[in-house]
Amino acid sequence: MKLDLANPAWHTALPPSRTIATDAPVSACAFSRDGGVAAFAQGDGRIRLLPADVGAAEAPASEPVHRGAVLAMVADPAGDGFVSGGDDGRLLRLDVDGAVTELANQKGKWIDRIATHRASGALAAAAGKMALVFKDGELREFGPHQSTVADLDFSKDGSRIACAHYGGVTVWSIGNVTLPPRRFAWAGSHVALKWSTDGKFIATGTQENDIHVWRMAQATDMRMQGYPAKVRSLSWSADARWLYTSSQPVFTAWPFAGKGPEGKPPLQFGEEGASLLTVVAAHPAAEFVAGGYGSGELQLGDIKTRRSVVLKMADGSAITCLAWSPDGFCLAAGNDNGDLLLIDLRR
Numbered sequence: 001m002k003l004d005l006a007n008p009a010w011h012t013a014l015p016p017s018r019t020i021a022t023d024a025p026v027s028a029c030a031f032s033r034d035g036g037v038a039a040f041a042q043g044d045g046r047i048r049l050l051p052a053d054v055g056a057a058e059a060p061a062s063e064p065v066h067r068g069a070v071l072a073m074v075a076d077p078a079g080d081g082f083v084s085g086g087d088d089g090r091l092l093r094l095d096v097d098g099a100v101t102e103l104a105n106q107k108g109k110w111i112d113r114i115a116t117h118r119a120s121g122a123l124a125a126a127a128g129k130m131a132l133v134f135k136d137g138e139l140r141e142f143g144p145h146q147s148t149v150a151d152l153d154f155s156k157d158g159s160r161i162a163c164a165h166y167g168g169v170t171v172w173s174i175g176n177v178t179l180p181p182r183r184f185a186w187a188g189s190h191v192a193l194k195w196s197t198d199g200k201f202i203a204t205g206t207q208e209n210d211i212h213v214w215r216m217a218q219a220t221d222m223r224m225q226g227y228p229a230k231v232r233s234l235s236w237s238a239d240a241r242w243l244y245t246s247s248q249p250v251f252t253a254w255p256f257a258g259k260g261p262e263g264k265p266p267l268q269f270g271e272e273g274a275s276l277l278t279v280v281a282a283h284p285a286a287e288f289v290a291g292g293y294g295s296g297e298l299q300l301g302d303i304k305t306r307r308s309v310v311l312k313m314a315d316g317s318a319i320t321c322l323a324w325s326p327d328g329f330c331l332a333a334g335n336d337n338g339d340l341l342l343i344d345l346r347r
Contacts, residue, residue, distance in 0.1 A: 015311060017343040018054040026334025028073040028321045032080045033118075035325045037096050038332045039082045040340045041070035047084055047094055052330055054344045065092055065100050071112035078121035085111025091125050091132070104132055104139065113151050117158035122174070124152050124161050131163050133174055142172045142181075150191050156199030164193035164204050169214065171202075184214045186221065192232050198240035201256060205231030211245060215260070222262055224254060228276065235282040235289065242267075242303060244289050246277040251291055251301040251308060270301045270308030281322040281331075290331055292319025298333055300345070311343055 024044035031038050031052060040048045045064030050056070066086030073084040081095040089106040091114075104111075106127040113126040122135040126149035131142040143149070147166035154161055155171075162171045168186045173179040184202065190212070192205035203213045210225040211234070233246035242253040251270040254261045275294035282289045287304045290311075298312035298319055317337035324331060333341040 014313075015343055015345055016054050017312070017341060018056075019342075020048075020050070020340040022048070022338040022340060024338050025336045026320050026338060026340065027070055028084075029323045029332040029334050029340075030073055030075045030082060031323055031325045031330070031332065032082070032096055033075055033077075033326065034080055035327055035330070037080075038323075038325075038330075038342055039073060039075075039094075040332070040334050041073035041084055042334075042338065043069040045070060045086065047073060047082065048340060049094075049096065049098070050340065050342065052325060052342065054330075054342050062098060065094060066090060071110060072114045072125075074114045074116050077116035077118045077123055083114060083116070083123060085114055085125055087112075089127070091127075103134060106132075113149065115153045115161070117154040120158040122154065122158050124154065126150070126152055126163070129165075131161060131172070133161060135174065140174070140177070145170055147189075150189065151193040151204075153193050153195040153202075155195055156197065162193060162195055162202050164190040166190070169193065169202055169204060182219075184219065184221065186212050186223075191230060192234050194234040194236055194243075196240045196243070196256065197236045197238060200240065201243075203234050203236075203243055205234060205245070205247075209247070211243075211254075213243070213254075213261075222260070224261065224266070233277070233279040235280045237282045237287070237289070237303070238285050242282075244280045244282055244291075246280050246291075249273050249276055251277070251280070251289060251299075251303075253289075253303055267303070267306075269303065269306035270299060271310070273297050273299065274314055278318050279320065279322050281324060284324050284326065284328050286328060288328075290322050290324070290333075292322055292333055292335075294318040296335060298322075298341075298343075300331075312341065 024042040028041040045066040067088040091104040093101040109128040129144035145165040151164045169184040171182040189207035190204040229247040241257040273293040295314035297314040301308040317335040
C-alpha cells in the first residue's frame with residue numbers, strides 16, 4: 001500500500017467518505033472476506049450491511065437479528081458473511097444476502113467476544129466462563145474458567161485458543177484435547193487479549209491501567225505501566241514488530257523486534273488528540289495504524305515517518321470500532337451516536 005502522509009493533500013482535505021446516521025450505537029464493524037460488503041453491528045439488534053464503495057447508494061435498514069443488543073461481530077472465516085453474538089445468548093451467522101443461521105444459543109449468557117482463524121475457518125466465542133470453538137463443523141467447549149472470559153484469540157497456526165479472565169490467561173489446545181491447558185498467571189482482571197501475529201507473545205490489557213505480555217517460548221512475562229485509563233484495545237502490526245495500544249492521546253507502540261520492549265520506552269507519535277484513543281487497528285499489511293478517539297476524532301498514523309493525519313474531525317461521539325478492508329484501502333468506523341462511516345484511502 002502506498003500512502004505518503006507527507007503529501008500536503010492529506011493535510012488540506014479529508015479523504016472521500018460516506019457517513020450514515022442511525023439511532024443505535026455501533027458495537028462492531030467488519031468487512032466481508034472479499035471486501036465488497038461492510039457490516040455494522042448495533043445496539044438495537046440490527047446488523048447493517050453496506051456496499052464498501054463510498055459512492056454507492058445507501059442500503060435500506062434491516063430487521064433486527066438479535067433480541068437485544070449485538071455485542072460482537074466479525075467476518076465469517078469460512079464464507080463471505082459475518083458472525084455475531086448478542087446479549088440474547090445467540091451466536092449467529094449472517095450471509096451477505098441477509099439470511100441468518102443460528103450456530104449456538106447460550107440462554108442467560110452474553111456473547112460479547114468473538115475470534116476467528118481465517119486459514120482454518122475456525123471460530124471462537126466467549127459465553128460466560130466458557131469458550132466455544134467451532135471447527136470443521138464441530139462445536140467444542142473449553143472451560144470453565146475461574147471467571148467470565150473477557151476476551152480470546154487464536155494462535156498463529158490456529159491450533160490453540162487463549163482466554164483472558166480474572167487472574168491471567170489460559171491457553172487450550174484445540175487439536176489435542178488430552179493436553180492440559182497452560183496457565184499464565186497475573187493477579188487482577190484482564191479485559192483485552194491479542195496473540196501476536198508471529199505467535200510469540202500474548203498481550204492483555206488489565207483493570208490496573210497497564211498491559212501485560214507473556215513470551216510464549218520461555219513463559220516469561222513483562223508489565224508496561226503508565227496509562228491514564230484501562231487499555232481495552234490492542235493491535236499487533238502485521239509483522240509483529242509493534243504492539244499498538246489505546247488509552248493515550250497519541251499513537252503508542254511497544255517494540256517487539258529483537259530483544260523486545262524490556263527496559264525501553266514505547267514509541268509515541270502523531271498529532272495529539274483532544275481525548276484518549278478508544279480503539280486502535282493496525283493495517284493488515286503496511287506500516288500504518290488507525291486510531292479512534294473518545295472525542296470522535298479519527299487519525300491514520302505512519303510509524304515509519306512518525307506522522308499522522310486526521311481522517312475525521314471530532315464530533316463529541318466516541319469511536320467504538322474500526323475495521324480495515326482486506327486490501328487495506330478502505331476503513332470502516334462506528335461511534336456511540338450510531339454513525340456508520342466508510343473512508344476510501346486511495347489517493
